[in-house]
Amino acid sequence: MRALVFAKHPKLQEVPIPERLPGQALIRMELAGICNTDIEIIQGYSNFRGILGHEFVGMVAEADDQSLVGKRVVGSIDVACGECKFCREGEPDFCSNKKTMGMHRWQGCLADYVVLPEANLVIVPDNVSSVAAVFTEPVSSALQILEQATITPDDAVIVLGDGKLGLVTAQAFKIRGLNVTVLGKHIDKLAKASKFGVNCDFVDEFSGRADVVIDCTGNPEGLAKAIDLVRPRGVVVIKSLYHNSGKLNLGGIVSKELTCIGSRQGSMAKAMELLATGAMDVDSLVEAVYPAADIAGAFKRAVRKGALKVLVDFSDSCEHVNLNTGGWWR
Ligand SMILES: [Zn+2]
Numbered sequence: 001m002r003a004l005v006f007a008k009h010p011k012l013q014e015v016p017i018p019e020r021l022p023g024q025a026l027i028r029m030e031l032a033g034i035c036n037t038d039i040e041i042i043q044g045y046s047n048f049r050g051i052l053g054h055e056f057v058g059m060v061a062e063a064d065d066q067s068l069v070g071k072r073v074v075g076s077i078d079v080a081c082g083e084c085k086f087c088r089e090g091e092p093d094f095c096s097n098k099k100t101m102g103m104h105r106w107q108g109c110l111a112d113y114v115v116l117p118e119a120n121l122v123i124v125p126d127n128v129s130s131v132a133a134v135f136t137e138p139v140s141s142a143l144q145i146l147e148q149a150t151i152t153p154d155d156a157v158i159v160l161g162d163g164k165l166g167l168v169t170a171q172a173f174k175i176r177g178l179n180v181t182v183l184g185k186h187i188d189k190l191a192k193a194s195k196f197g198v199n200c201d202f203v204d205e206f207s208g209r210a211d212v213v214i215d216c217t218g219n220p221e222g223l224a225k226a227i228d229l230v231r232p233r234g235v236v237v238i239k240s241l242y243h244n245s246g247k248l249n250l251g252g253i254v255s256k257e258l259t260c261i262g263s264r265q266g267s268m269a270k271a272m273e274l275l276a277t278g279a280m281d282v283d284s285l286v287e288a289v290y291p292a293a294d295i296a297g298a299f300k301r302a303v304r305k306g307a308l309k310v311l312v313d314f315s316d317s318c319e320h321v322n323l324n325t326g327g328w329w330r
């Protein structure tokens, strides 16, 4: 099968189809998303080496649970060990031996096939398009914030960053009835935010004291800005992983007595429920769809400054593999 393998450099390669163990499903990839985390890994954010990718929708080709076979699915990306203290206490999210698809000790989904535990899978309802389904993880990531922080409609919430995660988060918050403003730097993306009925402003022109600031910028300066924008004793939510944290000045957290919450992805099932209502407009967050054979082109597009979600279509035949893709990551 074709797979985007990251060793020294990312490269589309021919590799064996992964073998599934009991309790696991083999999934035939349909569409996969390129996430900032994939780009950060290529740029040296982690030591992960292997097949990249963690956002996908695919069809179950093989599973022990026959009711899953032939179903369109998405999957949560963490694979817990089931044996450590956290797993035994019912907190698999904090498993101390956790593997994460395409990031840590588990092969990713930028490939024709991927394996995941059956328990990780969520079936995609017929009324949710495959393009929308790829957004399940980012939507879950947005909803997770609401599980962690108590935010009421009276709170002034700022979503800092008008990238993919910022726009998904702002939209989900708006649907949940919250008073949200997106701050960004790109007029076209802020226009999208306003189309969702969300307030928006340029980050440099905004001043004010928000109750809650969600940092979706993906860069360390964003966190500094978030600390600046929030009111004393307000809440800052950190959604980003940075490969270079620079010299962060965290003094504002102390002087303002802030509550800082680190937040990652949440329940895929709850995110799918929201997508199935049809209330989220994720189609307008798609920058482009590339065939898997041109994954190099897809990454080139995804790393362009200000790019929205780039998808890779694996539903074409596995026959024509373009292995002449060296050098494109630069
Ligand atoms: Zn991601």
Ligand SMILES: [Zn+2]
Binding pocket: 080, 081, 082, 083, 084, 085, 086, 087, 088, 092, 094, 095, 096, 097, 098
């Ligand atoms: Zn565990």
